[in-house]
Amino acid sequence: MKRMHQPALTTNSTNNEDDCGLVDDPRYEPEPCPYCGRMLKHKAYSLFGKLFGTHLERCNCPGAVAERERLYQEQLKKQQEEELRRKMERIEWLFQQSRLGKRFRARVFETFEIRDYNKKAFEIALDYAKNFDMYKEKGEGLFITGGYGVGKTHLAAAITNYLIRNKMATVIFGNVTTLLGRLRSAYSDDSEYEETQILKELYDVDLLVIDDLGKEKPTPWVEEKLYNVINERYENYRPIIVTSNLELEEIERRLETCGGAIVSRIIEMCRGVKIVGPDFRKEKIL
Template identity: 35%
Template structure:
């Protein structure tokens, strides 16, 4: 075999170096963009039937979903909650009913969203998966249907707003106008009594009455029953019931079986 000359070796090294630099440059170029395909222009020049046209990039779909997720105020932990990771195995029938009701609501949403009965309420036992299921609906609305959702955890939400009037007015306006409003742990009890000050009732009534009158969907979780919501404020409670009556599940029973946080707890 002929021995390679020093010149040939140098040429091979130079070629290899050029290739590595080109690959590195290409990698850095791609790293500059969220979508290397369109370079974040949401489209690119292509050809159809030999004619130069502007083609919308497929990244538009996930960009829209990302924007909606950012404005939803859903936490990073809750973004992972879906129907697929909700466990119904060996669970009581009422938990399975809640799962099936939630899935059916999501599947039927397009046909009911403008109706009076276009909302869903999961009520009763804490730790039974109410928030998980309503969050699964919310995440699927955002990611698959590109429907804007606003998440409002009742206790934390009003805790953050009670001393900031400007922020309160802005948040209430968003709660009234967003396509879908998710109210989590409405009037959550403390020491066995519902947290429901006159001020909180007044703000919730203003939001829910606006949505009721304009046929705008709500997702509601609460440890309270329909009767208990009506005991707090009958006008508010009956509106929630009327909006959610086709998709309401009340979860009651043995807490050791219903509360997933008590699984394995001693009797």
């Protein structure tokens, strides 16, 4: 930009309050368009008799228009790549926070083997994942029960994967032993975390998945902490998904101290999904 040797310029308007808008800036010499050679003036914004924001006017010749479009697309591509990078970093962080094991990251809806006996459960789980915002608002979860190897954990993991990848939701996935094991470790002198911090994560996460409920050793401490977590989420309309090989009556009997209260809240919070079928793991070796 070649600047002409002129003193600082003010506009010639007699009423500076009305003098505002885009005007020619005579302080700078015109420059040719690199594509068509048309001489382009420098423009500036005039406000109260002073000029600022000087820039070269745009040419609308095909070459200039094409160049602007190229630069726009280049900038848009960089922006999209940056957004994707940030999204992938966020997703990876969410997976780490979810405690979903590597094996279960492959348990998605696309890899679920649909059969006659599990088709309805698959449809319910998929609908839950796709419409999670609605179910979350109501604090509604799922209680998935059935024998070994019918796909309960796969469906719970598929929901977890879907919510993290597609809705950027916060999810914690684990059985009672692993979920409360970190809480138990908080009592050690060298623990990095306090009990209140760990409990807050279990209370506040968008979705808590409790896998294989009833398989853990039902000590009074385990039952008390499990009840506290479920009750806190119950009171604040935060959904849970529970999978178990046991019926609710069996869970209640197994959890002698708080079983009744835990089961009562599961019944109110969750839609029941029962899968009756053969163990697919055994089919692989027969």
